[in-house]
Amino acid sequence: MGVADSIRMEDLSYSIGGRRILENFDFTLERGVNRTILGVSGAGKTTILKLLLGLLQPDAGRVCIGDVCITGVPEAHFMELRKRIAIVFQGGALFDSMTVGENVGYRLFEEGRLSQVEIERIVREKLSFVGVEAALDLYPAELSGGMKKRVAIARALAADPDYIFFDEPTTGLDPIGVYNICNLIQRLQAEGKTTLMVTHDLATAFSVSQRFTFLHQSRMIFEGTEEDMRLSELPEVQQFLQPTDASLFV
Numbered sequence: 608m609g610v611a612d613s614i615r616m617e618d619l620s621y622s623i624g625g626r627r628i629l630e631n632f633d634f635t636l637e638r639g640v641n642r643t644i645l646g647v648s649g650a651g652k653t654t655i656l657k658l659l660l661g662l663l664q665p666d667a668g669r670v671c672i673g674d675v676c677i678t679g680v681p682e683a684h685f686m687e688l689r690k691r692i693a694i695v696f697q698g699g700a701l702f703d704s705m706t707v708g709e710n711v712g713y714r715l716f717e718e719g720r721l722s723q724v725e726i727e728r729i730v731r732e733k734l735s736f737v738g739v740e741a742a743l744d745l746y747p748a749e750l751s752g753g754m755k756k757r758v759a760i761a762r763a764l765a766a767d768p769d770y771i772f773f774d775e776p777t778t779g780l781d782p783i784g785v786y787n788i789c790n791l792i793q794r795l796q797a798e799g800k801t802t803l804m805v806t807h808d809l810a811t812a813f814s815v816s817q818r819f820t821f822l823h824q825s826r827m828i829f830e831g832t833e834e835d836m837r838l839s840e841l842p843e844v845q846q847f848l849q850p851t852d853a854s855l856f857v
C-alpha cells in the first residue's frame with residue numbers, strides 16, 4: 608500500500624452525551640505540512656485525533672486516509688493504512704505492567720512478523736533516538752514525566768509511521784523537558800515524518816508547526832500560519848494569544 612498523501616475530515620459532525628463537539632468540520636493534514644490544532648481545554652482536540660484514526664465514528668461526514676474512506680468501513684479494511692499513522696497519547700498511555708522495552712516493542716511482538724532479535728534491535732534504536740536507552744528494563748512507574756513522554760514517542764516510532772499525532776506532548780513538563788520534546792519532534796520532521804499536534808501550549812505549537820487550525824465551539828474558526836494568526840482580527844484568536852477576557856470561552 609502506498610503512502611497516503613493526506614488525511615482528511617469532510618463535513619464531519621460528532622456529538623457525545625448530547626453535546627455537539629464538532630459541527631460540519633473540514634480538516635486536511637497534507638503529507639509534509641506539520642500542523643497544530645489549537646483550542647481551549649475540552650474543545651475537542653483529543654476527539655479529533657481519535658476520529659482521524661477511526662477510533663471513534665462520526666455522526667455525519669467522513670474521514671479519508673489518502674483515497675480510502677474509513678468511515679463506516681470495518682477496521683480490517685483499513686488496518687494496513689492505519690499502521691502508517693502513530694499516536695502519542697496525552698499522558699503517554701504506557702502499559703504499567705510492562706518494561707519500557709516491552710512497551711516500545713509491543714506492537715511489533717503482536718504483529719509477529721519480525722524475529723525477537725530484530726524487534727530488540729528496533730527497540731534499542733528507537734529508545735536511543737529519544738535518549739532514554741538506559742531505561743530499557745525499567746517500569747513506567749520508575750520514570751519521570753518527561754521520560755514517560757519520550758518512551759511513548761519511541762513506542763509510536765517502532766512501526767516506522769509516516770504520520771505521527773501528538774496529543775499535548777509537552778503539557779506538565781519543565782522548560783528543559785519542553786525543549787527536548789520540541790527538539791525531538793523537529794528531528795522527526797527532518798526525517799520526513801509528518802506531524803499533527805493538538806495542544807493549548809502556544810510556544811510548543813509555534814516551535815514545531817507551519818500551519819495552525821483553531822477550534823472554537825465545535826467549529827474551525829481559523830486556519831493559517833503563525834503570522835496569519837498574529838494578524839487575525841478574530842477576537843477568539845486574539846484572546847488565545849493574549850488572554851484578557853475569559854467570557855469569550857465560557
Ligand SMILES: Nc1ncnc2c1ncn2[C@@H]1O[C@H](COP(=O)(O)OP(=O)(O)OP(=O)(O)O)[C@@H](O)[C@H]1O
Nearest residue numbers: 623624628646647648649650651652653654655807
Ligand atoms: N467519553 C466521554 N463521555 C462524555 N463526554 C466526553 C467523553 N469524552 C470526551 N467528552 C467531552 O467532550 C469534550 C471534548 O473532549 P476532548 O477530550 O476532545 O477535549 P480536549 O480539547 O482534548 O481537552 P484537553 O485540552 O483538556 O485535553 C469535553 O467537553 C469532554 O468533556
Ligand SMILES: [Mg+2]
Nearest residue numbers: 652653697774
Ligand atoms: Mg485532550
